[in-house]
Amino acid sequence: xxxxxxxxxxxxxxxxxxxxxxxxxxxxxxxxxxxxxxxxxxxxxxxxxxxxxxxxxxxxxxxxxxxxxxxxxxxxxxxxxxxxxxxxxxxxxxxxxxx
Numbered sequence: 001x002x003x004x005x006x007x008x009x010x011x012x013x014x015x016x017x018x019x020x021x022x023x024x025x026x027x028x029x030x031x032x033x034x035x036x037x038x039x040x041x042x043x044x045x046x047x048x049x050x051x052x053x054x055x056x057x058x059x060x061x062x063x064x065x066x067x068x069x070x071x072x073x074x075x076x077x078x079x080x081x082x083x084x085x086x087x088x089x090x091x092x093x094x095x096x097x098x099x
Contacts, residue, residue: 039065040095050084055099058082067092 041063044052059075072090079088091098
């Protein structure tokens with residue numbers, strides 16, 4: 001049984017190393033280029049009852065930060081969690097983040 005577990009662990013290690021060494025595909029490279037660079041400004045559009053400054057206060061990114069997909073996604077989830085908005089989207093337009 002121990003030999004089986006040892007062989008299984010070695011196979012898993014080899015698989016993990018091989019997976020880590022696979023070069024990034026072109027789709028991944030294109031996705032990464034969407035988030036490269038620095039946020040120049042945050043533009044709030046379409047807000048009706050809530051002030052732009054209030055919307056910006058819920059974001060986890062601000063001008064000067066890098067376009068980090070995880071932080072942008074978490075910012076979107078944070079805005080939805082407030083229940084203040086019927087619909088929210090965050091898009092990149094050039095070096096601007098449009099909410």
